[in-house]
Amino acid sequence: MRRGIAATALVATLALAATACGDSDSGDSGEKKSSGELSGTVTWWDTSNDTEKATFKKIAEDFHAQHPKVTVKYVNVPYGDAQNKIKNAFSSGSDAPDVIRADVGWVADFASLGYLDKVPDAKAKEVDSAFLKQAAASGKYDGQMYAVPQVIDTLGLFYNKKMLKDAGVEPPKTLEEVKTAAAAIKSKTGKTGLYLRGDDSYWFLPFIYGEGGDLVDAKNKKVTVDSPAGVKAFKAARDLVTSGAAITNATDGWNNMETAFKSGKVAMMVNGPWAVADAYAGDEFKDKANLGIAAVPAGSAAQGAPQGGHDLAVYAGSKNRDASHAFVDYLTSQTVQVQTTKALSLLPTRTAAYDQPDVKSNEMVQFFKPAVDKAVERAWIPENGALFEPLKLQFTKAVTGASSPEDAAKASATAFHKILKDWK
Amino acid sequence: MTVHTGQSTAKAAGEGARGRGRATGERPGRLRRALSTHWYAWTMVAPVVIVLGVIVGWPLGRGIYLSLTDANERNVGRTIGANHIDATYKFVGLDNYVDVLSDPVFVQRLTWTVVWTVCCVSTTFLLGLVLANMLNRQFRGRAAYRMMLILPWAVPGFVSVFAWRFLFNRDNGLLNKVLDGGGISAVPWLDDPTWAKFSVIAVNVWLGVPFMMVALLGGLQSIPGELYEAAEMDGAGPWKRFLYITVPGLRAVSSTVILLSTIWTFNMFPVIFLLTRGGPGDSTEILVTQAFRQAFVESPRDFAGSATWGVLILAVLMIFAFVYRRSLRKQGEVW
Numbered sequence: 085m086r087r088g089i090a091a092t093a094l095v096a097t098l099a100l101a102a103t104a105c106g107d108s109d110s111g112d113s114g115e116k117k118s119s120g121e122l123s124g125t126v127t128w129w130d131t132s133n134d135t136e137k138a139t140f141k142k143i144a145e146d147f148h149a150q151h152p153k154v155t156v157k158y159v160n161v162p163y164g165d166a167q168n169k170i171k172n173a174f175s176s177g178s179d180a181p182d183v184i185r186a187d188v189g190w191v192a193d194f195a196s197l198g199y200l201d202k203v204p205d206a207k208a209k210e211v212d213s214a215f216l217k218q219a220a221a222s223g224k225y226d227g228q229m230y231a232v233p234q235v236i237d238t239l240g241l242f243y244n245k246k247m248l249k250d251a252g253v254e255p256p257k258t259l260e261e262v263k264t265a266a267a268a269i270k271s272k273t274g275k276t277g278l279y280l281r282g283d284d285s286y287w288f289l290p291f292i293y294g295e296g297g298d299l300v301d302a303k304n305k306k307v308t309v310d311s312p313a314g315v316k317a318f319k320a321a322r323d324l325v326t327s328g329a330a331i332t333n334a335t336d337g338w339n340n341m342e343t344a345f346k347s348g349k350v351a352m353m354v355n356g357p358w359a360v361a362d363a364y365a366g367d368e369f370k371d372k373a374n375l376g377i378a379a380v381p382a383g384s385a386a387q388g389a390p391q392g393g394h395d396l397a398v399y400a401g402s403k404n405r406d407a408s409h410a411f412v413d414y415l416t417s418q419t420v421q422v423q424t425t426k427a428l429s430l431l432p433t434r435t436a437a438y439d440q441p442d443v444k445s446n447e448m449v450q451f452f453k454p455a456v457d458k459a460v461e462r463a464w465i466p467e468n469g470a471l472f473e474p475l476k477l478q479f480t481k482a483v484t485g486a487s488s489p490e491d492a493a494k495a496s497a498t499a500f501h502k503i504l505k506d507w508k
Numbered sequence: 509m510t511v512h513t514g515q516s517t518a519k520a521a522g523e524g525a526r527g528r529g530r531a532t533g534e535r536p537g538r539l540r541r542a543l544s545t546h547w548y549a550w551t552m553v554a555p556v557v558i559v560l561g562v563i564v565g566w567p568l569g570r571g572i573y574l575s576l577t578d579a580n581e582r583n584v585g586r587t588i589g590a591n592h593i594d595a596t597y598k599f600v601g602l603d604n605y606v607d608v609l610s611d612p613v614f615v616q617r618l619t620w621t622v623v624w625t626v627c628c629v630s631t632t633f634l635l636g637l638v639l640a641n642m643l644n645r646q647f648r649g650r651a652a653y654r655m656m657l658i659l660p661w662a663v664p665g666f667v668s669v670f671a672w673r674f675l676f677n678r679d680n681g682l683l684n685k686v687l688d689g690g691g692i693s694a695v696p697w698l699d700d701p702t703w704a705k706f707s708v709i710a711v712n713v714w715l716g717v718p719f720m721m722v723a724l725l726g727g728l729q730s731i732p733g734e735l736y737e738a739a740e741m742d743g744a745g746p747w748k749r750f751l752y753i754t755v756p757g758l759r760a761v762s763s764t765v766i767l768l769s770t771i772w773t774f775n776m777f778p779v780i781f782l783l784t785r786g787g788p789g790d791s792t793e794i795l796v797t798q799a800f801r802q803a804f805v806e807s808p809r810d811f812a813g814s815a816t817w818g819v820l821i822l823a824v825l826m827i828f829a830f831v832y833r834r835s836l837r838k839q840g841e842v843w
Contacts, residue, residue: 167807168804168805171581171807171809172804174588175581175586177587177588193807196582197581197582197586198586198588198591198593199588201589283787283788331679332699333678333679333699334698334699334700334704334784334787334788334789335673335698335699335784335785335787335788336673336677336698339677339680340677340678340679340680343679343680344679349679399588399589400588400589400591401587401588401589402589405589467807469807470806470807470808473805473806473807474806477787477789477790478789480787480788480789481788481789481790484699484700484701484788484789486701486788486789486791487789503808
């Protein structure tokens, strides 16, 4: 033990010494002004899912054909880990990507931390005039534009047309109808009606919008998740599970949802355009016409789904910002947007793209475009992304019955107040 | 302070030189003497000390300092390309500790962490002991059995945890498919708080048994065979031989492995994080995953809060090690 004390003291002394001289700056002031032609490497972290990534990789690499001196390094980062990984990379600066695909909810957060490079003025003007207004708003923070919208989306009710027909029911319009439809499906086919995503709080939003509430009231700086509407929303979600209308999971929700829907174990799921390509890959949807989409079922007060989507942003510490902005410009060009719509049924963010025949004739776009127009626009505050983690905790607890709807709403509000310090 | 550290460094240097002979030492003014006599030892020890200081001392000191501030993602200094943002966090004293300790969450996490540690360590130890005893006798294919039992240890931890995650999947996992064949309806391995707790413990036991087994097997083999022979001559049955020879013979090894295993399990991040991410809800969240959650999952990243949890974990483990050591010393162990 004596030896131990001596060694500890020694280490402590040295640690103090190290503290004194430990502030080294690793400043990468890579400000390379390229003269005319773009060159170098652009690393793009894409968060698209497994069925989408091949298409995006191809599109990214095609940039090389336009700018032979630029090499695009395509990296696919799973969406679930992306926010974290991007933050790690951006804050340390080592191995950081030049361009990221960011969920619309992350942009204000990253921008407020100083991680994002402003969109060049010319491009910002173009976005303001030629892009969908609600999409353009998602890329802004503090009046400045930090990201260019790539795709826009909202949630919809995906259903298996054949299964619903076998059960003799119409696509449900309200949660009450979901329950009766699920009962019919169970008795006629033995399958479950709905898969309810229980491990991701984004799927809680239609419930709270459906009760006429919202997570927060950004205008009046008020946390509203624990309002009566919020409690009712948790109740409605739990009710779907206890009544047997829906199955859910506390882990692996995405995979289980996709497997269950694609293999016909459930007849319906709530999902966005990003799931269309994956659904088509399933056995049940070999005949693409079997996939039907309807509006997210309404709650007792209203019908609503969140506006989502993805933006493209350039890292402020990127060593190759000119090429990076050019790459973003390319990815959000009309040609590329039409191309992705054709291949993946994703919704373009350019207003004019919707007049293109390939987009116009896409059945998914035909449904989702009006849905997006009606979608609830979230408050684009930096804390937006931060709300989902504590909410997820409570949503999972409420849905699996580990805590009552009232407690879940109250606990969410407490957590929100910690994030939104001076809000009511 | 200076005098104190000076003396202890001299002491450490003296220790380092022990191998070459220790004639000098105990007189006053030994700092100087130690320096002149043991300069060689000093030089030899320096690299180790510096490396330890950098990789252990610096993060530790920094962590303790951060736990006394209100540092988070928004107020730490950072340079991103052309933007330089200065650090604006400030010293807040013990506020973070008051916050954490007055929050019922701390007690919840601590309770579950202790339950998890006790369950894991006791089960792994007992299983390891049984397996080690079984493998300590001669039989055909013993080497093959030993290899197979070490397998969980040889596979990288995250790989086996992911494999288990697939097995445990309620809707599409192999375990439920097998149970379904036997007429048992789907078990919510990772979807129900109680089952999830059972599942994480099961996986950790599976991962921990090989270490216990190998360590105890080594202990068993160091017990002289004559003792067993003599006991047998005196008419002791197998149970008595186990109780009076094997158990005391294993005491030195088992006290060490239990201590190590406790510390590892207490801080077993990968199993919990990769299997359940602390879920469902927060039911399997242990202290380290909570610290990680605050520093990396939640946003804005709460560095100060996370450091506070880290320091508290260190404190708990130090208290445990201290109590454990004292109780061993009472039993006459030199450690």
